[in-house]
Amino acid sequence: MDAAYASIPDHHEFDASLHVPYRSDAKAGAESRYFTMEFEYPYVTKEQSITWRLELLGADGRVIDHWYGVEKLFKKTVTTQFFWSGRGPRGEALKDGIYQVRLTAKATDTVALQAAPVADVATLVERALAKHDTEIITQSWPLQVGSVAAPKMPGFAGLPTKASKALSTASTTSTASTAASRQTVAGAAPPPVAATASLPYTVYYGNLHSQTNHSDGGGELTSCVGAQNPQSAAYGPTDAYQYALNKGLDFLMTSEHNHMYDGSDSTNTSANPATAKNLYQSGLAAATSFNSSHAGFLGIYGMEWGVINNGGHMNIFNSNELLGWEYNSSNQLIADTFTTKNDYAGLYTLMRQRGWIGQFNHPSTSGQFLVNSTPFGFTADGDQAMVACEVLNTSAFSTNTTETETSRSTYEGACNKALEAGFHVAFTTDQDNHCANWGASYTNRTGVLLPTGAAFNTANFIDALKARRIFASMDKTSQIVLTANGHVMGERFTNSGTLTLVSNFASTSGRTASTVVIYEGVPGRNGTVTQLSSTATTTITPTVGEHFYYAKITQDDGNILWSAPIWVTQSNSVDTTPPTVSAGESGSSGTITLSASATDNVGVSKVEFYVDSALKGTVTSSPYSMTLNSTSLTNASHSLVAKAYDAANNVGTSSAVSFTINNPTSDTTPPTVSVSESGSSGTITLSATATDNVGVSKVEFYVDGTLKATSTASPYSTTLNSTTLSNGSHSLTAKAYDAANNIGTSSALSFTVNNTTSTQLITNGGFESGTSSWTASSGVISTGGSEASRTGSYKAWLNGYGSTHTDTLYQQVTIPAAATAASLSFWLKVTSDETTTTQAYDTLKLQIQNSSGTVLATLATYSNLNKGTAYVNKTFDLTSYKGQTIRVYFVGVEGSVTATSFLIDDVSLIAQ
Structure with missing residues (x-):
């Protein structure tokens, strides 16, 4: 059984999610933004029509504007973006404030939906959502328009973490x-x-x-x-x-x-x-x-x-x-x-x-x-x-x-x-x-x-x-x-x-x-x-x-x-009777236990434990007890008092109980540590040798005083992408810790980084930001489905329908005139139900077009004959196009009978 179909009873359900940017990332004064909807129906056996309604709600819950749509879904997760202008239904500017965007969505068998009377999209969607024959998903997220005064908040420094x-x-x-x-x-x-x-x-x-x-x-x-x-x-x-x-x-x-x-x-x-x-x-x-x-x-x-x-x-x-x-x-x-x-x-x-x-x-x-x-x-x-x-x-x-x-x-x-x-x-x-x-x-x-x-x-x-x-x-x-x-x-x-x-x-x-x-x-x-x-x-x-x-x-x-x-x-009644409480303690080292017995005429709501007048913990249900690390107390005699509260906030206080802490002598010897580094470009390795009289618990690596990684087991080492550092000399130090939190710091080691300067011209090459920076046929850039991406969640999936179909995908870039080299690479996986070993029925072409869409060159053609089980890296030299604005253009053409899928991921165009 395919891994993607492993858990049908546990994951066979329609799901819809909505992503709403809380604030616009557009230029100052513009409130427009994209709302992203994602629809998923794992293991569905028939094509579904997803009817959806988006609503913009005011602070009072009133619907200000609404929009409708229908998406086809089968096997693949469907991601769609809706552009909102940032204005009201008549183009008017909205008042500054907090609004809500609400998505209501439902999956209906496409054949059944098509059998319904013909109607415009709004009527079709409302009619479908009015029927509660299948699960209806509602998701709601806030967004801010303009400037909103922050609420007055109480002074709160936050609890310790x-x-x-x-x-x-x-x-x-x-x-x-x-x-x-x-x-x-x-x-x-x-x-x-x-x-x-x-x-x-x-x-x-x-x-x-x-x-x-x-x-x-x-x-x-x-x-x-x-x-x-x-x-x-x-x-x-x-x-x-x-x-x-x-x-x-x-x-x-x-x-x-x-x-x-x-x-x-x-x-x-x-x-x-x-x-x-x-x-x-x-x-x-x-x-x-x-x-x-x-x-x-x-x-x-x-x-x-x-x-x-x-x-x-x-x-x-x-x-x-x-x-x-x-x-x-x-x-x-x-x-x-x-x-x-x-x-x-x-x-x-x-x-x-x-x-x-x-x-x-x-x-x-x-x-x-x-x-x-x-x-x-x-x-x-x-x-x-x-x-x-x-x-x-x-x-x-x-x-x-x-x-x-x-x-x-x-x-x-x-x-x-x-x-x-x-x-x-x-x-x-x-x-x-x-x-x-x-x-x-x-x-x-x-x-x-x-x-x-x-x-x-x-x-x-x-x-x-x-x-x-x-x-x-x-x-x-x-x-x-x-x-x-x-x-x-x-x-x-x-x-x-x-x-x-x-x-x-x-x-x-x-x-x-x-x-x-x-x-x-x-x-x-x-x-x-x-x-x-x-x-x-x-x-x-x-x-x-x-x-x-x-x-x-x-x-x-x-x-x-x-x-x-x-x-x-x-309640209208007033309880004035405090609880009665007594305290007890067991243990003198390691984990000790604080306990209390408490009763009340109505009921005890909580018991607080104080050691030397410092509150150590609260327990809200019987039996009233808690554990405490004895190393948080000095080796000496201490006093325990318990306070019991009832629901009316009456307080009963126990008699003080004396107990003694006797912890073993603490470890005070810090570890010793030295460092080394190898490599000057690409992936470099940071290493450390650390010893301690008891044992090293972790080693931290610092470059120029900034923590870069932590290693918890010997050999203590980590790798680092050298492009995250500037070209030049850098300083490496390591800190080694033991279980008692003693710290040993190495001497500083100088090393040099010398990376070749290069520029990535392709934006969102792994498709992890969805359709951003790409122009593609509907449904090409997706996550989920039976085919995996090479890395991350998203990939470009062209064709795979088993019917006559053309999918396109391209991004327009400008190769600098001063570039000395320009290398295009991408990863391609071809899966096909075709059995022929001689006929190319379904094809994917890689073309270079100018900004007007004129084909300048066809660099490669792939087909069902190239099918395989893994992604394969493809590279091409585009140096001859330096100084030009071009389109890296993929076009997939599928025949009418048997399915062939062309999966593309991790597209890169590096100029040097």
Whole structure:
């Protein structure tokens, strides 16, 4: 079976995405921009007509303008761009402000659509969208017109992150003069700031949804165009964790499809249950092993349960056993525990009994997670088991590794439906990576808040998910934290009187908030979430009853953040009785445990732990306990106090408990390191030799004082594209770190770069920016489909229809008159169903034309006789055209019977 058709039940669904530039990149004063729509329907067996409607909405939700279209789709992903003038329907200038662009799209069998009465495009589209016989996709993105005043935001310096903590530790380590002084500095609380003094949390960023070769993921980037045959790809969980770590993620979950552990997308009746169960256990072991040797990173292994068809995918984060419904020919269950396919109510009950938690993955507003035929049907067990809902995903089959993927989908409407049904879920954003680019396709991250000082381990991470201390961000450098009357997002509490909601925002990359919205809903109402306010700080008196609130912030670059909701039970009664609480501690070195027993006449909402009067962490559910790295405290006697809060914010304080820390003497010896370099042009190699009395944890390479790469294993080396450096002399140094964060720095080494100056004349030669800079027939420049690009996601695909057809592709360039050489190259792959070895029925010509379209030369002609299985490089000397403006022109002509595809990628024209 072809890899592209490996996972039909799991990926056979229509999908539509919309990319809207938040701000125009045109010249000053112009608001025009392109809206990019991408339509995909993997494994569809008949040609589909995609009917779509684009609408421009004002701030009040009113439709200002609309446009319609129909696209034909079959096998290939279809990408189309719509040019918007930046003006209203009558050509008038729009008022400065924030607008929304909304896409509504639907796939209909082309034959069925053609059988409908003849109508203009608008009528045809509206008529098709009025029928809810197939899935209708809605996507909406904001855009800014003109100048918009930024909202007033509360002072918020941002919570510490793993990166900021590491930087702080490195700084204090390098300046402390003794081991004792280092321990004192490391154990001190971070400098207080008004907005964060009551928020003792550290933010960890990562991805909670991806696949490896334990199911249908892990595909090689150069050939990955879709889901892989189960267990066939090159890369497994350990590869994924290392890749994500290298890309700067703090955590990654590999969530494998539960029904593929038999090595099949259907049911493998010859499967050995022991093999399937052992594979799942090997994944759990791989995560444990990787975490033990990579402090500061958390690999999570679990399953993606269910199928799309009449079901819905959901992650189970912490199951220690494989769940399934498939049996082999000997009637043996190919799993540890039987779960009925698509029985979500039964699965929720099992999860609640076992203490497992889950996430709704890329949910739809209809037809998924059915309980008693109701989408997002609520059960009390489900409310305990489900903690998260994906609000945004990037393309599952993206091969982008530069965090610039534009194909992404939002599911806020579906997540709101879950919240209104009564589920207490927080928003996440993931990448659903099936190709080997875990966490690298875009800058989106899920942020998880752990108590500052708590060990970054699986137990504490799961506790944070259970507490719903989560936010979703399209920007890995930003964070959003919603608070209400001293409570933090994720909490549930009872309130009387006024309620003040505060949307806190911070960015370490200089981004600012463009808009902020607080939304309100009612759990269990099954109604509609509504906008409460457009201010960061909002004070209201809620009506008596149940409510939830969440904040949504759009940055000045259009990237969006969603806070976790906060759930409020509004009451008229006033509780004045504080909780009673007692504290305890165990351990004197390594990981110690702080614990508390707390009771209240109404209910305990949270317990805070203070060591020597410094807040170390907060726990919101029983049992009230947390772990703490003892090296953050000095070797001495310390005092522990616990504070217990109820929903009315009454506080009970425990008696002080004394305990002693006795850590082994710290390692204070830095590594020794020396460097070398080889090469002066092209790809150069930077190398280091490093030793330490205990062990080297990593080596960093700096060129002219700028960090270029990090190596975590010997031999310590990296390669560098020398064209990123100027011609001339440069300085190389290396820093070697040990586990105690001692740093050794090498002597500086001088080396020289001498690259030949060359100019790339072809723009967007890999087609990764779609049709930008190219003129092509409809559908030629595309991503997806059964044919892979050579690199990246896009390629040019000419012909392949099996009918009389002509496709063209060209780009116009000017070769400088002063050029001494001009070399054209491209990669070509020819696939054909023709069997002849003598007749050229289908042809591709490479021509050079002048700017008027006159053919100056035909450089080469290819045909079905050149078919093969791989891309082949073609090069041509164009020096004779220097000083001329020419078109590099491809024309593919296909006969009427048998299909031949001409695939072109990575076009380059280098002038020297």
